[in-house]
Amino acid sequence: MSSIIFRTSAHIVTVLMLVFSVYLLLRGHNNPGGGFIAGLIAVIAFALLMLAETTDYVRQRLVYSPAAFAGSGILIALLAGLLPLFFGQPFLSGLWWGKIGSPLLFDIGIYLAVIGSVLMVLLNVEEELS
């Protein structure tokens, strides 16, 4: 895994994949995509980076721990669920202001939860084995 070509291209591909995952996340409501798929793509992007560099490098780039991502994802999804309660609607009803709505917030929560929890396992497996 120390090939310079792989390492250099991995950085570029990771960035591209992350951008693509955000794109998938945002378009998901009307076209194929969505939080879950986008989250998986982001995880694969980080996995690529991890294989090219080290787990510590990935953890540094993430800034926050994967568990924090997972937890905040759940909290954001919950928040999206609780918002409608303030407008007199049942838990998790969709609220819309033009093109922006609470389902998008919910999807962002799912996105973060998937990234956090899968990365948590991935980085740990790599660390425990090496």
Added chain:
Amino acid sequence: MQNPILKLWLAFCTLLPLGIFLLIGASYKPPESLFYWSWIPSLDINFSLRLDGLSVLFASLISGVGFLIQLYAVAYMKPYKGRAAFHLYLTLFMLAMLGLVLADNLLLLFVFWELTTLTSYLLIGFNHEKEISRKNALQAMLVTGSGGLAMLAGLIMLGEMAGTYSISAIITQGTSLVQHSWFTPSLLLILLGAFTKSAQFPFHFWLPGAMAAPTPVSAYLHSSTMVKAGIYLLARMLPVYGDSALWFTLLCSAGAFTALWCAIQAYRQTDLKLMLAFSTNVILGQLVMLIGIGSSYAVTAALLLIAAHSFYKAGLFMVVGNIDKATGTREYHELAGLRAVLTISFIAALVTAASKAGLPPSFGFLSKEYLYKAGLEFGWLLSGSMLLANAIMVALGLLIIIKPFLSPHHEKAAPMKAIEHNQLLWIPPIVLALLSVVVPVALLNWYQGLVIDPAAAVMLPDTQVKTVKLWEGFNLPLLLSALTLILGIVLYVVYPRLKPRLDQLMSGLPSGPGVYQHILNAVIKLANWQTRILQHGHLTQYSLQFFIVLLAFLGTALWKIVLWQVHPLPSIELDLYYYDIILAAFLVIAAFVVVKARTLLLAVAALGTIGFLTTMVFLVYSAPDVAKTQLLVETLMVVFIAIVLRHLSAVNSVPRHSTSRRLVHACVAIGIGVSISLALWIITATPMNQEISEFYAQTSVSGGKGRNIVNVILVDFRAFDTLGEAVVVVIAGLAAVAVMAGKRINKLVSESTRENR
């Protein structure tokens, strides 16, 4: 008490019950006041509270005695660690208890019922460094908790019979439910709940066991609150079940036997606190019996006894707590001459013990008179056994007063220290002692108008109760009272000789805790056995078990269809294209490669191929989102396996199983394959109900504002499911990390591969 936050917290905990007490007094308008919030209307569960005669009696006892207990605990718990938590538990328990007696919905009542079980577990096990505390707390929780579950079944039956879960609505139906076939089962189940909670024989043993708790807990839970919850439930259910003969027989026999049996047990104890604990059992037995009788006199007696007992028993418990504090022991034989240091506690003890013994003009005397009146209506057996139980109570009262307080202090007795400079230790018991006298002497009319009449109207809707009087002239009950007193004094005098005899006589009998321990051990054994069989930790065996179960269910369903011709196997017009055939062929080849592969890398690669081919199938049948997810999951699998293989080159050969084992695997695999194919065949041939997919297709844009139906379902229509799944994903991630923690993964992997060989 330097910490200002702790000070504030203690003040809050103490003043809260007082506030609730005043609030109850202010908001109570006889005959009843209702508070209603809708909660889960579709299940007929509402947060509805009702304040009527019966609940006002219990609620004011809970909050009033609760206030005194909190005051007492502030002083008593001073040297303990975690006293802030203690007051929290006590407050939570009190709120749960209040909810229980105020709830006007059967299921709400059950929720609070279980909350009292949980919070009492925390309180009984408060000294959790001691094993006995933990054990007895668990015992109390298991006994009352399992009774509570039986009661839940009974309450649901009752609710379904009556067609409503509102208690007040059920009570207005009165005895009309007798004809229903569920009447007897629901009665038995509810009794099971009440008997376990109120410590009736043979469930009586948890109550003395719960004495492992700090004294304020015993004074509160085991005198006036928790154990009275069962009594409250029985009193509530009297209008519904009261007419049945079974109710009368069961309650009277269980109550009378508990009273008599526990009275004898109390007489045998040498620990003052245990004496009080068993005598609480006695009172609970008498109350159950009175509610079983259910006559006008019996209900009056029960309503008097509930309050009288709460006052004197809580007071006595606190006095015993003070004795413990002053001398460090509660053993009868080690105590003497306490009057010198516990002067005010002695006065409180004197008055409350008099009430316990039933001396006029105490509250205990009054309730005992009415107990006899109620018992005499039903012959000599009940009144005779009550007479014996009450005589033992008199003897206990004398035992607690005479030797520990009055006898001169001698060398062998435990050393004493003065503790009464802390007023909070003696104010609460003296207040309770005062109430024990003041209520029957001066406030009886008030008590009648505010509690007895409205409560009796709830328990006995058709009967008018007579006015309670302290003095009704010379009559038979008074004679029985005098007899009780004489017999009690005799029992006190013969105590030193009779007790060893009784101990000898009863030593052979099986004890409640012993039987409980046997049952508990058997349950643990069973759990261990089934865990050994099912949870062996071998991954291959787990998947084999899973597929065998799946095969069994699928197989029986298909067997019925094929053999009995429930549905004739439909014929399908195969609409095949060349790419369908190519895909299928590749899938079969890849599957064979997986089975025959000798190295792990090949097996994984072939398995990955199957995954990607499946993705193709989804693509061909136009399900882009599913295909995409499948593709990504497969990719991640490859990443994971690549990481594992990179570090663990040792596992890179597939272990070879024995022929017989391979045969079993083959049979299961073929069975699963055949039945899934058959099932798919049948399912695809039956016309699908298009309603749901059409609904989603139509409302996706209008209701969910999105054209991607899959995504709209995920984040809007069924977002609650998605939220749950996301939580599961996160928990699975955390669990995986926890399993891997501590660098054990290498060991785990090598172990599991070795075992498979």
